[in-house]
Amino acid sequence: MAMLLIPVNEIKPGMTLAKPILRADDGLILFQNDLELKQVYIDRIKSLNLETVWVLDYPRTNEPDFLEPIKKEIRMKATSILRTTFSQLKEQKNLDIVKLKNLVKEILDYILSDDRIAYTIRKIDAYDNYTFTHSVDVCVLAILIGSIMDLKRNELEILGVCSLLHDVGKIFLDFRIFNKPGKLEPIEYEQIKAHTRAGYEFLKSKENLSFLIPHMALQHHEREDGSGYPRGLKGKDIHRYAKIIAIADVFNAMTSQRIYQDPVPAALAIQEIYENTPLKYNQDVVEHFIKIVTPYSKGIILLLSNHQTVEVIETSRKKCLIRVISGFNEGEIYNLYQKPQLHVVKWLD
Numbered sequence: 001m002a003m004l005l006i007p008v009n010e011i012k013p014g015m016t017l018a019k020p021i022l023r024a025d026d027g028l029i030l031f032q033n034d035l036e037l038k039q040v041y042i043d044r045i046k047s048l049n050l051e052t053v054w055v056l057d058y059p060r061t062n063e064p065d066f067l068e069p070i071k072k073e074i075r076m077k078a079t080s081i082l083r084t085t086f087s088q089l090k091e092q093k094n095l096d097i098v099k100l101k102n103l104v105k106e107i108l109d110y111i112l113s114d115d116r117i118a119y120t121i122r123k124i125d126a127y128d129n130y131t132f133t134h135s136v137d138v139c140v141l142a143i144l145i146g147s148i149m150d151l152k153r154n155e156l157e158i159l160g161v162c163s164l165l166h167d168v169g170k171i172f173l174d175f176r177i178f179n180k181p182g183k184l185e186p187i188e189y190e191q192i193k194a195h196t197r198a199g200y201e202f203l204k205s206k207e208n209l210s211f212l213i214p215h216m217a218l219q220h221h222e223r224e225d226g227s228g229y230p231r232g233l234k235g236k237d238i239h240r241y242a243k244i245i246a247i248a249d250v251f252n253a254m255t256s257q258r259i260y261q262d263p264v265p266a267a268l269a270i271q272e273i274y275e276n277t278p279l280k281y282n283q284d285v286v287e288h289f290i291k292i293v294t295p296y297s298k299g300i301i302l303l304l305s306n307h308q309t310v311e312v313i314e315t316s317r318k319k320c321l322i323r324v325i326s327g328f329n330e331g332e333i334y335n336l337y338q339k340p341q342l343h344v345v346k347w348l349d
């Protein structure tokens with residue numbers, strides 16, 4: 001049976017020691033190999049201040065460490081509600097805000113039900129559905145960020161609706177521009193920028209909407225240093241929700257399959273956002289954002305800066321458990337987040 005080197009705080013009753021544990025001063029055997037660990041031994045081992053121990057490979061539980069933030073059925077329902085809402089709006093029909101609020105409540109109930117929920121990149125993305133799937137993803141991400149920033153439930157509900165409608169101004173523009181490969185002409189770029197004001201004007205004209213909803217459509221492309229659009233607002237003048245939506249928007253756009261772009265791996269997108277913080281993105285929001293995304297999904301093979309090739313075997317908000325598959329200490333399992341000196345050189349998957 002294969003041996004694993006695991007952190008002491010991960011040993012559990014029922015595991016079997018694969019190598020003896022020796023006393024540091026004189027090498028006396030304290031625990032024999034092949035010993036099945038009981039809680040009393042585990043407590044004793046923990047008191048020895050060891051970092052890791054070798055155990056025999058053990059059957060893993062089916063209990064996942066990390067859960068998707070939205071169920072497939074809710075995602076499908078959300079995409080279809082948005083499609084209907086957007087096409088009704090285009091025909092100048094009423095905005096069914098109650099339907100959107102109920103949808104956000106459903107997403108919110110699920111996200112708040114379990115703190116293992118984290119955001120990971122989905123592999124598939126249909127081109128023509130982009131605006132809808134993107135809006136749903138931005139909503140989920142924004143709610144996740146807001147939830148660990150301790151926003152209240154009613155604030156999260158508004159943030160969710162703002163996120164669903166942040167790009168609604170696109171319905172008034174020629175969709176082809178948004179999918180154009182290659183560099184945009186200045187006039188085309190101006191048209192793209194116009195979706196913010198178009199969304200604002202449109203939502204502002206609707207009755208019974210929180211003033212935040214049109215304003216987030218207007219502000220989500222503003223940047224901390226004033227380099228955003230349409231008004232070039234600076235940090236203190238940008239609403240907190242717009243700062244959250246901006247990061248959710250950029251991260252999802254970078255990691256999505258588009259006609260003109262292959263998706264950027266999550267870890268690289270996070271790195272790019274980090275490099276532009278605090279210049280373009282709000283530091284506090286980014287610090288929370290990186291806690292709710294899992295940069296490396298399960299099964300991915302990575303080459304680390306210490307020349308180990310590793311496989312990601314478990315991932316969650318707090319840990320990224322990897323198993324060394326080649327290099328020194330083959331079989332070792334450890335939490336990548338606890339080794340800040342290491343970085344990922346390459347994705348081999």
Ligand SMILES: [Fe+2]
Nearest residue numbers: 166167220221
């Ligand atoms: Fe936008």
